[in-house]
Amino acid sequence: MIALLQEDPLAFLLAFSALVMSLVLHEVGHAYAAHLFGDDTAKRQGRLSLNPLRHLDPLGTLLLLLVGFGWARPVPIYPPAFRAYRLGLFAVSVAGILVNLALAVLFALAVRGLRALDAAGVGGAFRGSGGSALGLLALAAYVASSINLVLAVFNLLPIPPLDGSKILQSLLPLAWHPWLWRLEQYAWLSFLLILTVLRGPIQEVLAFARQVFFTLLLG
Numbered sequence: 190m191i192a193l194l195q196e197d198p199l200a201f202l203l204a205f206s207a208l209v210m211s212l213v214l215h216e217v218g219h220a221y222a223a224h225l226f227g228d229d230t231a232k233r234q235g236r237l238s239l240n241p242l243r244h245l246d247p248l249g250t251l252l253l254l255l256v257g258f259g260w261a262r263p264v265p266i267y268p269p270a271f272r273a274y275r276l277g278l279f280a281v282s283v284a285g286i287l288v289n290l291a292l293a294v295l296f297a298l299a300v301r302g303l304r305a306l307d308a309a310g311v312g313g314a315f316r317g318s319g320g321s322a323l324g325l326l327a328l329a330a331y332v333a334s335s336i337n338l339v340l341a342v343f344n345l346l347p348i349p350p351l352d353g354s355k356i357l358q359s360l361l362p363l364a365w366h367p368w369l370w371r372l373e374q375y376a377w378l379s380f381l382l383i384l385t386v387l388r389g390p391i392q393e394v395l396a397f398a399r400q401v402f403f404t405l406l407l408g
Contacts, residue, residue, distance in 0.1 A: 193332060196317050200328045207333030208253065209241050211292055212261040215285035215340055216244040219264040219352075222284035226277035228270040236264050253336070256388065258343045258395060263350060275359050282355035289341040296334035297406040303327035304407075335399055342398045343391070348383065350376045 194201040217239065220231035235243050246262045253259030271277025303323050304311045310321025314328045344352040349372045358369050383391065 193328075197314075197325065197328065200314070200325050200332070203326070203329035204332035204336070205254075207296070207329065208250070208336050209245065211289060211333070211337050211340060212250065212253075213239055213241050213244045214288050214292065215344075216261050216264050218284040218288035219266070219281055222281040223264065223266050223271075223277075226270075226280060227272040228267050228277070228281075230267045230270070231264045234265055252384075253339075256384075256392075258339055258383075258391060260344075260351075274363075278355055279359035282352045282359065286341045286344050286352055289337040289344075293334045293337035293341060293402070294406065296330045296337065297403065299330040300327050300334065301407060303330065334403075338399060338402050339395050342395055346391070348379050348387075349373055350379065 193204060217237060220236040223230065224232050224237065231237065238244075244261045246260055249260035249262075251259070266281060268274060268278050271281075300311075303326055307321050307323040310324035311327040312320070312324070314320030314324030315331070320328070345356070347353040347357045349369075354369075354372075358366060361369070
């Protein structure tokens with residue numbers, strides 16, 4: 190996204206707004222799913238709000254801009270309060286991912302629609318050789334779609350405390366869960382590994398996911 194700032198500041202502003210919205214809706218998705226399953230921990234802490242300040246993590250947002258993946262502040266949950274523990278843990282964990290996948294598809298379809306209306310203007314905007322207002326919107330929508338896809342795929346990784354680890358945990362024997370929950374206290378180590386040893390492989394996975402996704406939706 191930093192390259193977009195240099196190429197077209199207005200498109201960057203639109204895409205950054207979409208980034209903030211995507212992070213917020215991801216966390217609200219978790220909070221609302223937890224509320225539906227009987228856990229009001231997130232609601233009591235104001236995490237059902239659409240106020241970005243309640244959700245954004247400065248480092249996670251900065252990394253999303255700089256290296257292509259990042260995170261927001263995790264929504265607090267109390268799984269023993271779930272009406273159905275396993276189902277609740279799975280549903281709450283996957284909720285944010287589904288929100289981002291839905292947004293990725295919607296933004297990609299917006300790109301298709303704008304391209305159908307003004308193919309030349311959209312093409313010019315994507316090539317960086319100028320373009321129409323519709324082309325600018327299409328470029329911002331493309332970046333927004335990519336951001337949401339990255340958030341969805343990144344969070345699917347089974348690395349604590351990412352959502353994928355809790356999705357996997359919901360399928361594992363209950364006897365393992367106390368030990369798995371204790372791994373959450375080592376989240377700093379997970380993020381250190383993500384930013385160093387795992388950074389390259391993760392970026393390759395995300396690049397492959399973007400290629401497949403946009404080939405299917407945009408041709």
